[in-house]
Amino acid sequence: NLHLHVIPKWSKLTDITEANTDFRYSFSAYEIELAKARTKYEQVLNNVARGLFYKHLYKNLTINDQYLPSYFIKTTVLWMCEECHIDRYVDTTDDEDTISLKLGQIWINYTCHLLRTRYCPHYFIFNMNLLENYPTELLDKSCSILQNAQLENWNSGISTTRNGLF
Known part of the structure; x- marks a missing residue:
């Protein structure tokens, strides 16, 4: 029995005088169930995406007091798991390093496409673009x-430059 939660939180998109009436939806219960159903490679994708996000973007890049929220990264992984059939990009003979590097590059390409088009649909709310504001x-x-x-490679700490991979 999964539930949607409403969380009081000012979005900063409205005037400060409306902060006490602002809220956001929480889909955590649904997200946990989806995460439990991930394949091994989808779990690696999630780890790599989160690692890249927190190392390079999270609050490191702020423009007009705005930065990309972690929910954007979570959403990219949800969509990729649904649309991209991650397992097909990995060869059964690939070692952990190669798998992480391949999935990292695929995530970067996918995410940059969304950033360039300025459109990332919300995973749970129809007709909502996470990037519009x-x-x-x-x-x-x-x-x-x-x-x-x-x-x-977020599993072993081995690293390589992007240009040396593909």
């Missing part, structure tokens, strides 16, 4: 940072 400069710089990021 973010400055173009923030989205462009986020993509640039990801494209130039050092890809790492």
